[in-house]
Amino acid sequence: MAVKLSELTKQRELLTGGHRLCAGCGASVAVRQVLHAVPKDTSVVTCCPTGCLEVSTTIYPYNAWRTGFIHSAFENAASTMSGVETAYRALKKKGKVSGDFRFVVFGGDGGTYDIGFQALSGMLERGHRVLYVCYNNEAYMNTGIQRSGATQLGTWTTTSPYGEQSFGKGQNRKDLTAIAAAHNIPYVGQAAVHNWRDTFTKAGKALQAEGAAFLNILAPCHRGWRYPMEKTIEISKMATEVCIWPLYEVENGKWRLTYRVRNKKPVRDYLKMQGRFAHLFRPENEGVIEQLQEFTDRQWESLLERCGEKA
């Protein structure tokens, strides 16, 4: 699917400007890249659990969504959309609804990795034809930067502060993309906002899939990650280059790297760009970066193996 950026810019945005997400926010970039992949003459219903994206795009009496939009509670966006999709199928069968619809959930990592995990797993297992997109900024940004299941080891957050007794978050993140893939659904992808073509292509496949689909999109947050707001895309790119956030897909059970890293850089290069990791470079926290490097390498090697990239 050869697509030109110049063509995409002419497309009608389904998430319009004027919303109140921060300048430099990765979430809106992720949403627009996904929604650009919606086929023409197809209607979309979107749903957000509570989070930055929902709060900032739906400040009453305005709404930035040119789609049918549902704000659900925090733990249940996948359930709500399961209900919508089930009703749609029933109505379609009875001939009471015409036209083609797609259903897309956009949840943050708190509402996806943690409190919304059960609902997500249920939706994937039941096989609703819904695309669930996690815009992953690796913490609860809407409530004030608390750690989540997506937060990397050693990260400073307001509930994993660093000091004499702590080097930041004490655990590695969970691998939600692989967990989603373990549901044996038709399409799972891991993407990042810097690679628009990759995200667009994955969203296209996910929307075509005859069943549940899941996309985990790294969406850096300069407020929570502590970097200058113009560096969002650069940092997203570096996450891929150091292999802490590889781009890959699992299509009908087949794992495939969608971006081959030529010159794998040390994780350190990614960490030093962000204030949330600054304390890891102090002598008292020696060894944490190495632990994170080791975790990253292990995950990367395992991914290469799954993708058949190892001789």
Added chain:
Amino acid sequence: MQRTLPFSENRVFVTGNEAVAWAALAAGADIMFGYPITPQNEIMHYWTRLAPAYGKKFLQTEDELSAGFTTIGGVLAGRKAFSATAGPGTVLFQEPVTMAEMMRIPMVVIIQQRGGPSTATVIYSQQEVNLAAFGGNGEGWRVVYSTANHQELYDYTIKAFNVAWTYRFPVFVLGDGYQAKMRESLVMYDPASRGMELAPAEAVVGKPGRPGSSRPAVHLRNAFSVEEELYESIMPGEEEFRSMARRVVEHDEEGTRGAELVIISHGVVSRAAVAAIKRLKEKGIKAGYFRPVTIRPFPEEALQRAVALCPRLLVVESALGQLARLVKEALFNRPVESFDTIFRPGVGITAEELVEAVIKIRQGGTTCV
């Protein structure tokens, strides 16, 4: 590692959330289990910063159900564990809290009320009265302290731990978003310096020896096989709750004797009521104020006494009659015409509004919605 509070008495100017974190420390809490929700987040933030220096712990869970049950787990292991939540989080807390009621497990949860139903606002309301007092599938075996200012947030958080661990019922401290986020002065103190004794925590699991042989076995039940079995457990539980209720029930009142009208409110709204009766007095109008400090158990007898001779009552709350329901139940034999109400769900209420309402009522009007 510092083990004791850095002060015996300390006047400070802090947010309500910070006051709660310090109070939990002063009350001897060992660990907080929490999950992000506005407006209580800063209780976790302050606690995570304070905790390591005092040998205390913090664990963030994946949702409020888990925060509630990890709190129970901590308590069963013999730790003074607590949590804090709000709004939809308080809804999810009902499952663990009812288990604590049934198994008689002490538990402290701070609620900073936000608007409802559902996500609503992250700011303020008094809409979690029903939920705090009677939210679970059971008989409402909880103690609910409704605080009005930062000093009370501090005092009643300490008290909550003592009541929970003395009587083994779950205890809520019911604040709100205004109290959570506002800065105000208060005196923080070490309970020991005021001669207060802290109730000890006791482990149920993980003790040395073999239960039933080298030490007595403990059997806390949450499930029953037949109806009668449950009944026989509930009735003594209710008796213990009532007996505890007599000892912990609290209220506050001012100027009720000889008042022509009594304003009934709770929590932060009662500050407007106190200010209003002063201003009314300056105008020569004798109005009184009554406030339940414990929403559950409700100070029914005190309220009946306070308003027995008063012809008119004005019930005021930032909810649609959640306090009024409790008031009307306590005063079940009063004529309906003697009640006026101001219900402002999710919105604050000022002294000026109350003064105006009272003047209107005296002129023969009504404020009822």
